[in-house]
Amino acid sequence: MSDEALAIGVRTQRPRRTLLDSERLLAIGGLTPAVIYIVALVGFPFVLAVVMAFSDVTVGDPSLDLVGLETLRQVLADPVFWRALRNTLVFTLISNALVVILATALALILTKDFKGKWLVRLLVLLPWTTPVSLATISWLWTLDSIFSPIDWVLRQLGMLEGNMIWLGQPKLALASVIAVHTWRIVPLAAVIVMAGMLAIPTEIRDASDIDGAGFWRRTFEIEIPLMAPIIGVAVLFGVILSVTDMTVVHVLTRGGPTNYTQVLASWAFYKGIEGGDLAQGAGTALFLLPVLVAVAALILRFARRREVL
Amino acid sequence: MSVVEVRNLTKVFGDMAAVDDVDLASREGEFLVLLGPSGCGKTTLLRMIAGLEEPTSGEIFIGGEKMNGLPPRIRKVAMVFQSYALYPHMTVARNIAFPLRAEGVDKAEQDKRVRWAAELLGIDRYLERRPRQLSGGERQRVALARALVREPNVFLLDEPLSNLDAKLRAAARDDLLEFQRRVGITTIYVTHDQVEAMGMGDRIAVMSDGRIRQFGTPEEIYSDPADTFVATFIGSPPMNLLRSEHRVVGFRPENFRPITEFAERDMPSTFRFHVNRSEYLGSDRFLYGTVEGYDENTKVIARVPVNASIPEGATHEFGVAAADLCYFDPRTGKRLRGDE
Amino acid sequence: MAATTLDVQRRRAELRRIWGRVGLYVMAITAALLAAFPFLWSIITMFKQDRDLYNKENNPFWFALPPTLEHIRYLFENTEFMTFVRNTLVVGLAVVLITLLISLPAAYSLARLAGRWGERMGIAIFLVYLIPPTLLFLPMSRVVASLGLLETLWSLILVYPTITIPISVWLLMGFFKGIPRDIEEQAMVDGYTRAGAVVRTVLPLVFPGIVAVIVFAFTLSAHEFIYALSFISSTANKPISVGVPTALVRGDVFFWQSLQASAVFVALPIAIVFNLFLDRFIAGFTMGAVKG
Numbered sequence: 001m002s003d004e005a006l007a008i009g010v011r012t013q014r015p016r017r018t019l020l021d022s023e024r025l026l027a028i029g030g031l032t033p034a035v036i037y038i039v040a041l042v043g044f045p046f047v048l049a050v051v052m053a054f055s056d057v058t059v060g061d062p063s064l065d066l067v068g069l070e071t072l073r074q075v076l077a078d079p080v081f082w083r084a085l086r087n088t089l090v091f092t093l094i095s096n097a098l099v100v101i102l103a104t105a106l107a108l109i110l111t112k113d114f115k116g117k118w119l120v121r122l123l124v125l126l127p128w129t130t131p132v133s134l135a136t137i138s139w140l141w142t143l144d145s146i147f148s149p150i151d152w153v154l155r156q157l158g159m160l161e162g163n164m165i166w167l168g169q170p171k172l173a174l175a176s177v178i179a180v181h182t183w184r185i186v187p188l189a190a191v192i193v194m195a196g197m198l199a200i201p202t203e204i205r206d207a208s209d210i211d212g213a214g215f216w217r218r219t220f221e222i223e224i225p226l227m228a229p230i231i232g233v234a235v236l237f238g239v240i241l242s243v244t245d246m247t248v249v250h251v252l253t254r255g256g257p258t259n260y261t262q263v264l265a266s267w268a269f270y271k272g273i274e275g276g277d278l279a280q281g282a283g284t285a286l287f288l289l290p291v292l293v294a295v296a297a298l299i300l301r302f303a304r305r306r307e308v309l
Numbered sequence: 310m311s312v313v314e315v316r317n318l319t320k321v322f323g324d325m326a327a328v329d330d331v332d333l334a335s336r337e338g339e340f341l342v343l344l345g346p347s348g349c350g351k352t353t354l355l356r357m358i359a360g361l362e363e364p365t366s367g368e369i370f371i372g373g374e375k376m377n378g379l380p381p382r383i384r385k386v387a388m389v390f391q392s393y394a395l396y397p398h399m400t401v402a403r404n405i406a407f408p409l410r411a412e413g414v415d416k417a418e419q420d421k422r423v424r425w426a427a428e429l430l431g432i433d434r435y436l437e438r439r440p441r442q443l444s445g446g447e448r449q450r451v452a453l454a455r456a457l458v459r460e461p462n463v464f465l466l467d468e469p470l471s472n473l474d475a476k477l478r479a480a481a482r483d484d485l486l487e488f489q490r491r492v493g494i495t496t497i498y499v500t501h502d503q504v505e506a507m508g509m510g511d512r513i514a515v516m517s518d519g520r521i522r523q524f525g526t527p528e529e530i531y532s533d534p535a536d537t538f539v540a541t542f543i544g545s546p547p548m549n550l551l552r553s554e555h556r557v558v559g560f561r562p563e564n565f566r567p568i569t570e571f572a573e574r575d576m577p578s579t580f581r582f583h584v585n586r587s588e589y590l591g592s593d594r595f596l597y598g599t600v601e602g603y604d605e606n607t608k609v610i611a612r613v614p615v616n617a618s619i620p621e622g623a624t625h626e627f628g629v630a631a632a633d634l635c636y637f638d639p640r641t642g643k644r645l646r647g648d649e
Numbered sequence: 650m651a652a653t654t655l656d657v658q659r660r661r662a663e664l665r666r667i668w669g670r671v672g673l674y675v676m677a678i679t680a681a682l683l684a685a686f687p688f689l690w691s692i693i694t695m696f697k698q699d700r701d702l703y704n705k706e707n708n709p710f711w712f713a714l715p716p717t718l719e720h721i722r723y724l725f726e727n728t729e730f731m732t733f734v735r736n737t738l739v740v741g742l743a744v745v746l747i748t749l750l751i752s753l754p755a756a757y758s759l760a761r762l763a764g765r766w767g768e769r770m771g772i773a774i775f776l777v778y779l780i781p782p783t784l785l786f787l788p789m790s791r792v793v794a795s796l797g798l799l800e801t802l803w804s805l806i807l808v809y810p811t812i813t814i815p816i817s818v819w820l821l822m823g824f825f826k827g828i829p830r831d832i833e834e835q836a837m838v839d840g841y842t843r844a845g846a847v848v849r850t851v852l853p854l855v856f857p858g859i860v861a862v863i864v865f866a867f868t869l870s871a872h873e874f875i876y877a878l879s880f881i882s883s884t885a886n887k888p889i890s891v892g893v894p895t896a897l898v899r900g901d902v903f904f905w906q907s908l909q910a911s912a913v914f915v916a917l918p919i920a921i922v923f924n925l926f927l928d929r930f931i932a933g934f935t936m937g938a939v940k941g
Contacts, residue, residue, distance in 0.1 A: 026843060027761075030754030031770075034814060037751055038777055041792075041811045046780055048788035109677050114670075120677045122924045123685035129923050130688075130916035131872045131890040138687040138912050141694070141905055147702070149690065149709035187684065195931045206361050207394035211455070212382030212411035215669070221407075225398045244781035247874040251894065265783040269875070272787050285784035292779045378659045 052282035059276035067279075075283040080259045084267040084284070087174070088291065091263060092242045095181040099238045100231060102182070103189035108219065110190065111197050128187035136251040139180050143167050143252075170260040173253050177261050180252060181242050188241075189234040196230030197223065228302075236299045243292055264288050311335050311370075312495040313358060313463055318367035320353050320519075327353040329519035330367070335495055340486070342510035343499045346542070350519040351499045352467055358497065359465050360384050372462055382411070387456030388465040391472060393448045395440040395455075401427075402436040405455045412459070426454040430488070445473045446481055453488060464489070464496040470505065482509060503543050507531070515539045534559075534635065537642035546595065546610045548635070551603045556645065557637040562595065562612040564633040567619065568626040577628035582609065587621050688916060691909035695720060702905065720906035724897075729884050730911060733892035736802055737871050740888055743806045744870040745863050748813040752862065753855075755814075756821030757847065761830070771822055778815035785811075786879045793880055804880040805888065809873060813866040820865070824858035825851070857932040864923060864930050871919070889915055 053071060055064045075081055110121060127135060142148060143166035154160035166172050200223060208218045224231075246265035249255055255262040255270060262270075264287055272281020311334040320328040328350040335341045343351040356362045358369060360381035369376045376384050387408075396404050402423055409419045427433040430450040440448055449469055456464060469485070470478050486509055489496050500506055506513050507527045514524045515538070523535035534540040534548070540559050541547040549565065551558045571577040581601040588595040596611040596619060611627060619625060636645040682689075690709070694702065696716035707713040724730050759770050782789075789808060790799075798804040828851055836846035852859075877891045884896065893911045897904040923930075 023843070027758040030758035033751045034755035034774075034818065037810060037814060038774075041789075041808060042777055042780060042785065045785045045788040045792055048791070049784055052788060105676070106680055109673065109680060112673055114673055114677060117677075118924065120681045121927060122920050123681040123688075125920045125923055125927075126685050126688050126916050129868065129919040130912060131874075133874050133890045133894050134908075134912040134915060135687070137894060137908050138691055140903075141909070142687055142690070147705055147709070152705070152709050183684070191927070191931060198931065201392065201394070203390045203392050203394040204396065206356075207388070207390060207396075208407075209361060210359060210381045210386065210388045211408035211459075213407070214411075217411060222396060240779065240781075244783055246783055265781070268783055269786075273879070278787050282784070282787050285781070285787070288781055288784055289779070292781070293776070296775075296779055374653075374655055378662060379655065380662050383655075383658050383662075 049282045050286065052279055053286050055279050057278045059278060071279045071283050075280050080262055080267060081264075081284060083259065084262040084264045085287065087261060088243055088263045088265075088288075090174075091178055091181060092239055092295070095178045095185065095242055096235055096238045098178075098182045099185050099189050100235060102186045103193050103234060104224065104227075104231065106186060106190040107193035107197050110194055124190070125187050127184050132184065132245070132247045133251055135184060136180060136248050139176075139183075140167075140252060143176055167253050168257055170257055173257060173261045177249060177252060180248050181245070184248070185238045185241055189238055192234040192237065193227060193231055196227040196233075199230075200226050232299050232302055236296060239295050239299070240292065243288060243295070264291075312337050312372060313341075313497060314370040315354070315358065316368045316370075318354070318357065318369065319365050320350075320357060320362060321365045326519050328357070328364075331519070331521055333514060333521065333524065335497065336511075338493045338495055339511040340489055340496050340498065340509060342506040342513045343497065343516060344501070344503060344506040344510075344513050344542075345516035346501055349516040351501075351516050354516075355388075355465050355467055355497060355499050358463070359386050359388050385459070385462045386465055387459055387461035387463070388467065389449070389452045389456055389469050391468045393440075393452040393469070393472075395448055395451055397440055400437050400439060401432065401443075401451050404440070404451060405458050408455065408459045422458050423454075426458040429457065429491075430454045446477055446484075449473070449481060450484075453485075457492065461494065464494050466496065466498045468500055470500070471502070478505075485509070504545065507543070515542060517542075532561075532633075535644050537637050540635065540637070546612075549609045550637070551600060551607060551609070552639060553603065555639065557639050557642075559635040559637060560629040560633055562610045564629050565609070565611040565627055566613060566629075567617075568628040571628050571630060575628075575630040575632070577630050578634060580627050580629070581624050582611065582627040583624040584619060584621050587619070589615070591615070688913060691913050695906050695910035695913060697906055699906075720904070721910050723904065724907040724910050724914075728896040728907070729887075729892060730896070732885060733887055733889045733896075734915070736886060736892070737888040737890070740802055740805045740809065741867045741870045744809045744813060745866045747806070747810045748817050748866045749859065749862060751810065752814050752817035752821055753852075753859075756818045757825050757851075759818070760822045760825035771819065774815050774818050778812075778819070782812065782873075782875050786875050789876065790879050798880075800881055800883050800886060802881075802886055802888075805870070805873075805877060808876055808880075809870045812873065813862075813869050816869075817862045817866060820861060821855065821858050824855050828854050857929045860926050860929040861932075864926055868919070868923075 051064060051066075054066055054068060056067045056071060057064050106124065110117070110124070130138075142150060145163055145165045145168055148163065148166060150166075151160060151163050154164070164172060166176050204222065204226075205218065208222050213222065244265055246263065246269050249261055249263050249266040250269065253261045255266050259267075264284060268281045268285035268288075271284055272278050275281070314334040316332055318328055318331045318333075319326060331350075331354060333354075343354060345351050353362065357364050358371075360376065360379060360383075364377065371384055371386065381388075395401075396407065399407070405423045405426055406419050409422060414422070423436070424433065427436055430453055432447060432450050432454060435443060435447060435451070440451065443451065452469070466485075470481055473481055482505065498506075498509065507530075510527060512524065512526055513530055515522045515530060517538050523530055523539045525533075530539060530543055534543065537550060537557060537559070541550065544561060546562055548559045548561050565580075565582075568577060568579055582596075582598055583601065584596050584598040586597040588597065592615065594613050594615050594617060596613060598609055598611075599605055599607065600609050601624070613619060637643065638645055693710060693712070696718070697712065698714045698717050698719075701707055701712060701714040704713070759774075793799055793804045793808065796804075796807075798807065832850045832854070833843065833846040836850045837843055841849060871888070872890060873888075874890050877888050881887050881891070884892065887895070889911075893908065893915075897908045897911070
């Protein structure tokens with residue numbers, strides 16, 4: 001072929017670079033909707049929330065007058081705030097510790113084959129798939145101070161006279177909230193952990209069988225260490241869900257008895273909506289952020305250090 | 310007494326027999342190869358010997374004792390997997406020590422044996438490294454050390470060289486064989502690579518569709534194949550097969566030469582060979598073509614010396630010595646012994 | 650023949666296998682019961698007559714008086730339950746759609762094209778996820794009000810993606826990273842534009858991730874409580890999560906049987922659907938979270 005013919009051939013065959021080809025433009029184009037959405041509907045309200053925390057806005061006085069640190073000082077001066085902060089940390093810590101153990105055990109069970117597995121999976125998923133409010137309402141009856149079936153069973157067994165008042169007694173109320181949180185999060189965590197378990201190559205399990213490891217050694221020395229990063233992810237989700245939750249507390253105890261079970265999220269809600277003090281509500285909720293960021297950073301670093309595969 | 314023996318071994322998955330009534334017995338210290346294409350059942354057979362799968366029927370003996378129903382650790386077998394299956398989160402030392410810990414060996418003895426195994430395989434300076442910091446060949450040696458440290462009766466190897474790139478494979482093969490010779494432990498080695506099998510095995514079991522087609526030394530398998538499958542699976546390029554109504558005739562490319570090269574006592578059979586293409590490979594020359602009197606789609610290959618001048622596009626008189634001819638039953642593919 | 654040590658071992662191994670199976674079944678049944686007992690028991694409760702239920706001596710797990718359908722009838726006829734269900738479905742599907750439309754391109758861009766930036770932006774997006782609705786709902790109410798969307802489903806459809814998008818992008822990002830570039834580049838060589846190549850080749854491969862996102866996004870929006878509580882007070886527009894509690898709880902009076910019925914009717918279908926897609930969901934999570 002002559003050079004001329006070659007040149008013509010190449011020119012007619014080269015595709016035109018359209019907008020849909022340019023890498024740069026496509027990247028920016030792909031990201032733009034997401035960025036706009038988040039800046040507009042998260043970024044902007046977030047800034048607004050911060051401003052509100054430094055103002056004295058209430059339902060009665062909706063103008064945003066800045067008052068410096070006064071609102072925050074009021075928030076911190078309220079003893080309920082400190083109880084709420086403590087509860088937030090305690091609830092999250094205990095329920096997620098329980099979640100890790102139970103979700104791992106559950107994942108171990110669900111990755112095996114057995115008859116009726118589909119049904120068991122269905123039942124085990126129910127706590128997660130029910131809307132929080134409805135699930136908690138079911139628990140409200142289960143823990144009722146007169147009609148609780150748990151109390152009924154305990155009475156039949158002769159272990160109880162009268163009632164436990166699960167939601168009225170301060171310590172029991174705390175335990176109840178923790179229990180409901182754990183119960184709700186375990187299915188999601190178990191599914192995440194299952195994903196991690198299935199990612200372990202079967203040859204490694206075979207190798208440990210050949211090496212003579214029994215069930216316990218294999219699970220604790222091989223499988224769990226290899227799953228550590230994804231267990232971290234599950235815990236992260238669990239922490240976010242339990243720290244930011246106000247529904248369980250709101251439905252179960254309304255923060256009672258006498259604010260004993262308040263958490264930051266619910267306290268912010270009551271201050272802001274029922275109390276009408278939007279500034280204090282925002283201020284209280286603002287303290288959720290350092291807690292979340294701190295815990296998230298811890299978990300991510302833990303997960304990254306164990307990154308092995 | 311053979312170290313490993315299986316009798317009437319069958320494994321059925323669903324309605325398919327992965328391993329179909331297999332009998333096999335190894336000799337002490339030998340390097341036994343299970344060779345076959347993927348899906349032939351060789352890995353399933355290996356796994357049953359290891360105790361990772363239970364057979365549907367049949368018996369497995371190791372050291373003369375029946376092993377059915379017993380878990381791997383009691384069988385005293387060690388296995389090296391295709392991916393080596395090193396524990397990624399443990400150091401090399403802990404990897405090698407793991408089976409000893411599972412056995413309950415005390416710490417001092419553990420350290421001693423780990424050191425011994427590591428030195429034997431030349432990896433003692435890697436003891437504190439993690440598997441991901443090692444090369445493929447080094448990982449293989451760690452896997453071998455982990456297998457060795459238990460002083461097993463049998464080594465089971467599942468295609469351990471297929472993850473190495475071609476250049477390293479030859480050196481790794483050499484290391485492996487030398488290692489096996491030195492420790493003298495009976496080894497069963499699974500591969501789909503017939504060159505590897507021929508080069509390494511003391512005896513080779515050629516498998517397909519769950520059955521053993523032939524079990525013998527490399528020489529037996531090569532020049533005395535039991536059926537057409539073995540004949541075409543072994544050898545590169547494979548044995549030429551010419552079909553006619555009553556029988557199939559087979560001969561290897563290197564035995565197919567110009568009739569002029571044969572003496573009378575070889576009693577050569579003559580073929581008119583039409584050469585289509587000639588391939589120069591430096592040390593050999595291959596001629597591709599067809600043979601008159603047989604199906605014109607059957608490709609026939611001849612291997613001739615490099616400087617032989619045999620022009621393409623022409624028909625030549627070629628021959629095969631009587632001793633180098635094989636006859637097979639056209640329906641079953643099985644070898645017909647004696648004369649037609 | 651005397652029993653050899655190997656025979657003893659064999660028996661022991663067999664016993665261990667059997668006990669292992671028994672243990673497995675026991676654990677599985679225990680787990681199922683612990684997780685589901687409020688529902689299993691709700692299924693009984695929702696058929697109980699008032700006089701049966703409000704008697705603390707009666708066995709709560711069975712009927713002392715014959716079962717009745719009156720509470721279920723109440724749920725469907727005297728409350729806006731079906732309206733709530735419809736609202737939740739409408740919002741859920743719309744949110745899923747918006748989430749996919751926005752997250753897929755964003756995740757692809759971050760995974761493929763933004764290079765070093767991608768890692769940082771990914772973390773930034775995750776940090777956004779950490780900003781909780783309990784902080785944002787107060788100012789968000791003002792934003793929604795000023796847009797004139799208070800008391801409408803649109804307020805929820807607009808706001809819920811802020812919860813679903815960050816997590817979906819993070820999930821899908823890991824997924825896209827797991828797919829080699831060769832595939833789209835091959836399609837580009839074959840003549841498609843880059844966008845066309847992606848749609849035709851990569852998208853089908855990301856399907857498990859998409860399933861994971863759909864399930865997750867729908868669940869998150871059906872569960873959401875605080876925004877719904879803040880933005881909507883008119884019954885006709887409430888989704889299930891706030892509608893049911895407010896309709897069936899008047900002051901201190903709880904219509905327990907109807908409440909339990911509503912929980913059962915909502916939870917079971919979602920659980921069944923989730924269970925059907927569980928394997929795909931896990932595959933999506935494996936790719937997204939483990940590799941990402």
